[in-house]
Amino acid sequence: QSVLTQPPSVSGAPGQRVTISCTGSSSNIGAGYDVHWYQQLPGTAPKLLIYGNSNRPSGVPDRFSGSKSGTSASLAITGLQAEDEADYYCQSYDSSHVFGTGTKVTVL
Amino acid sequence: EVQLVESGGGLVQPGGSLRLSCAASGFTFSSYEMNWVRQAPGKGLEWVSYISSSGSTIYYADSVKGRFTISRDNAKNSLYLQMNSLRAEDTAVYYCARERGGLNYFDYWGQGTLVTVSS
Numbered sequence: 620q621s622v623l624t625q626p627p628s629v630s631g632a633p634g635q636r637v638t639i640s641c642t643g644s645s646s647n648i649g650a651g652y653d654v655h656w657y658q659q660l661p662g663t664a665p666k667l668l669i670y671g672n673s674n675r676p677s678g679v680p681d682r683f684s685g686s687k688s689g690t691s692a693s694l695a696i697t698g699l700q701a702e703d704e705a706d707y708y709c710q711s712y713d714s715s716h717v718f719g720t721g722t723k724v725t726v727l
Numbered sequence: 728e729v730q731l732v733e734s735g736g737g738l739v740q741p742g743g744s745l746r747l748s749c750a751a752s753g754f755t756f757s758s759y760e761m762n763w764v765r766q767a768p769g770k771g772l773e774w775v776s777y778i779s780s781s782g783s784t785i786y787y788a789d790s791v792k793g794r795f796t797i798s799r800d801n802a803k804n805s806l807y808l809q810m811n812s813l814r815a816e817d818t819a820v821y822y823c824a825r826e827r828g829g830l831n832y833f834d835y836w837g838q839g840t841l842v843t844v845s846s
Contacts (some may be wrong), residue, residue, distance in 0.1 A: 621771065655832040657772075664836040665764075665772065671830065708772050712831045715786060716762065716774035716796055 622647060623709055623719035630725040631699045639722045641692040641709035649690035652712040656685055656694045659706040668707070674683060701726050729753040729835045731823050732771070736840030743813050743844070749806040749823030749837055757781075757801035762833065763808050765819035765842075773819075776808065779832040791817075813844045 624642045631637040641654060648654055669678050669685035672692065676706040682703075684695045692711075696703055704726045709719035735747040749761070763775040776797040777786040785797055796809040806823050820841050824833035 653831065664838050665833075666836070667832065667834050670827070670832045670834070676834070698806065710772075710832065714762075716777070716831065718764075718772040720775065721771040726841075 621627060621720045622717050623711060624708060625707075625719040625722045627720070628723045628725065630727055631656050631696075632727045633701065635699050636695060636697045637699055637724060638696075639694045639707055639709075639724070641694070641711075641719045642711075643692075643711060645690060647690075647711045647713035647717060648687065648702055650713075654685065654692035655710045656683075656688050657708045657710065659708065661705070665708065687724055696724070699724075714721055729825070730788045731825065731837035733821065733823055733837045733840040736821065736842045738843045738845065740846050741814060741844055744809070745813065745842060747808040747810065747821055747840060747842070748824075749808075751804045751806065751823075751825075754821070754825075756799075756804040758760075758828075759830060761799060761806045761824055762824045762834075763797060763806075764822045764824050764833070765804055765830075766822070766839075767816075767819040768821055770819075773822070780828075810842070815844050818842060818844045 626664045653671045657665040658663045658668045672687040707722045730752045750822045762777045778797045794812045798807045820839040822839045823837045825835040827834045
């Protein structure tokens, strides 16, 4: 099973702000390893959303932001839009690559 | 444009074998570490295997160790995953993913290929 825990689902109305937590431990996030985030739209491959805790690749809207503190990390989506409805996964390192359990974001 | 295109998936019986391929283009393949990541139907992402740019360093998830073999052919810009002794729990979409060197994240993913292990 995954060593990074995320809430199964979060939801929000268009325009609202939602956050997704990613809880790890002292052997992964707490050990100083960076956290990265991926967005997986329905029926498609994952896409890099945030790397190095808080950096956005070119083309990712600034509505998406990431942070890390201690043994946890968070992804925030501000100004929620219908096209943000997707699954989101955090990822870090713990003697090997590890993914979070995944969070489904629903736009109400 | 970076492209990763997987192939080789299909239906195989338990205990059988399958070889997946990932054709890379749009970048200098020999300079990048590569990985295989899988996703069982309706489930989350699971890292499967890693190979360094030269192929000299290889890692596997415990769930596939001893059954799967990752390899690459830099002359052909291709990544492979030989899967033996397949089990029902190996049923998943398999993605190849390029790793950003030394930074432990995957910046490009293929579209995936479905492997179904069933009798």
